[in-house]
Amino acid sequence: MSAPPRRRIGRRPADPEGVPTQDAILAVAEEVFAEHGYVAASLREIAERADVTQALIIYYFGSKQGLFETLFKRRGLEVSRERQALLDALLARPEPPDARELITAYLTPQFALRERGAQAMAFVRMQARLHHEPDELSLRLRREVYDASTRNYIAALQRAVPGLDAADAHWRMIFAVGTYLYMLSGFDRLAEVSEGRYTTEDIGEVVRRLTDFLVGGITAPSGR
Missing domain, CATH: 1.10.357.10 (Tetracycline Repressor, domain 2)
Structure with missing residues (x-):
């Protein structure tokens, strides 16, 4: 039997169990924006490569533009x-x-x-x-x-x-x-x-x- 798919993490940063940090998301996003540019890059790809939900990215940075500007x-x-x-x-x-x-x-x-x-x-x-x-x-x-x-x-x-x-x-x-x-x-x-x-x-x-x-x-x- 194959293993169930791993759930991407979407907890808020206050969760005591811990989540990927903003820096971890930024590191992945920096690579994606470098590869594709701002317009062609997608939050979906960033979320998948960072193994988080898009909702967590939005929570931290507000939008794709907010993420790009932060970087x-x-x-x-x-x-x-x-x-x-x-x-x-x-x-x-x-x-x-x-x-x-x-x-x-x-x-x-x-x-x-x-x-x-x-x-x-x-x-x-x-x-x-x-x-x-x-x-x-x-x-x-x-x-x-x-x-x-x-x-x-x-x-x-x-x-x-x-x-x-x-x-x-x-x-x-x-x-x-x-x-x-x-x-x-x-x-x-x-x-x-x-x-x-x-x-x-x-x-x-x-x-x-x-x-x-x-x-x-x-x-x-x-x-x-």
Whole structure:
């Protein structure tokens, strides 16, 4: 006789017998959103893979959107806090930071995610897909999570680069964001184009070479 199917857990978190924690659900959801994106992901799949009921997910997070936002803010705000801490440390020194130091500080927290295991990499993939998600969700999350620290770096770059006006500073930072997001996406076109001679496996080399490229663009004379 086959064993009866295992019931998925749907108790409320106050139940003394215990239930899967919110973190366990978040870990599964992070993988599902990374694989499918927000629109295509379903609470049904998340519930099945986490071995809980959809009702428990709704109890904790309210909706699929609430679950996605919780995930994105959890890691995204950590990146922003690390960025701001690095910037604060640079600005607290007697000598002002130069463009290379600022760009390195801006990039480092994002690329550090690649060395923090599979769950952090799932967030990296979620983030790379964000521009494919509905505008009302993706634009708001970017504003709430990243705008404050990014504006602070733009202001610092204007002080660090002689002649860099506000327009160029904003344009060039957005180009920098687009470039580093592509390099984080995991598509190693470098290995393909170079026929395997070069790869993006060494995170330190990626950050160093990307910084070289971005500093050159950010500090270049205006073409206007």
